[in-house]
Amino acid sequence: MSHASFIRSATQTLIDHADELTALDQAIGDGDHGLNMKRGALAIQGKLPQLESKPLNDALKTMGMTCVSTIGGSSGPVFGTLLVTLAKELPPAPGPADLARALGSGIAALTRLGKAEVGQKTLLDVLDPVRRLLENRSVQPSGDLLASVRQCALDAAQATAQMEAIKGRASFLGERARGHVDPGSRSMALIIGAVCDSLRVTP
Numbered sequence: 001m002s003h004a005s006f007i008r009s010a011t012q013t014l015i016d017h018a019d020e021l022t023a024l025d026q027a028i029g030d031g032d033h034g035l036n037m038k039r040g041a042l043a044i045q046g047k048l049p050q051l052e053s054k055p056l057n058d059a060l061k062t063m064g065m066t067c068v069s070t071i072g073g074s075s076g077p078v079f080g081t082l083l084v085t086l087a088k089e090l091p092p093a094p095g096p097a098d099l100a101r102a103l104g105s106g107i108a109a110l111t112r113l114g115k116a117e118v119g120q121k122t123l124l125d126v127l128d129p130v131r132r133l134l135e136n137r138s139v140q141p142s143g144d145l146l147a148s149v150r151q152c153a154l155d156a157a158q159a160t161a162q163m164e165a166i167k168g169r170a171s172f173l174g175e176r177a178r179g180h181v182d183p184g185s186r187s188m189a190l191i192i193g194a195v196c197d198s199l200r201v202t203p
Contacts, residue, residue: 003059004052006198011041013194014187024183032073033183040071040079056094060087075184078110078123085109096145100134103127121163123188129156130192150196157181157189 014021014037022034043066044051051059064083068076089102107127111117118128133152137145160182 002052003056004048006195007044007051007059007063008048009198010191010194011045013190014038014041015045017186017190021183021187024181024186027180029183030073033075033187036072036075037187040067040076043070055092057087057090057092060084060090074114075187077113078184079187081109081113082106082127096134096137100131100137103131103134107131119163121160121182121185123182123184125160125163125182126153126156126185126188126192129153146196146200150193153189153192153196157185160185 018034018038020034021037022031025031025033044063047062047066051062054062060083064080064087066080067083068080070076071079085106086102089098089105091098094102107118107124110124110127114122116122116124118124129152130149133149134145158181161180163182
């Protein structure tokens with residue numbers, strides 16, 4: 001399976017949801033998250049022919065560097081660092097355990113980068129539940145893992161609405177940030193969901 005299929009799916013999903021992400025960020029942030037993520041997604045799509053010819057790890061690294069150079073605000077370094085870390089940690093043909101381990105390294109890298117932790121209304125609150133699910137994949141019925149990962153990511157992003165923001169501009173709102181989904185978490189869930197959907201329909 002070519003990784004271009006899930007790269008295309010994930011980037012197009014971000015483009016299609018740019019207005020939603022903007023609205024989420026207008027409620028508790030700068031209001032530019034949707035536009036920034038769309039800019040990065042378009043830049044990655046422009047490199048699809050190049051990415052398709054690269055091994056997965058090299059493609060992830062290239063996408064990470066593209067995020068850093070094209071996505072504004074804090075999201076560029078965050079998503080860029082995550083992708084570059086995954087590029088370093090994943091084997092050529094990763095399985096669930098490999099993904100769980102690589103996500104753990106990504107979470108650690110993002111914690112160092114932003115001094116944020118799980119439970120502080122950031123995309124870590126999507127990555128960590130997904131990591132734990134992959135780590136405990138043996139409890140999932142055969143064939144249901146992708147659907148479970150997708151739903152886990154979407155539910156985890158929605159759950160950030162009940163959290164108080166500790167990091168970023170939203171932290172200035174205190175309790176007023178409750179009731180609003182974290183935009184970065186929603187972006188992360190959209191990406192994971194799109195990748196899962198692509199993998200499920202690709203032979």
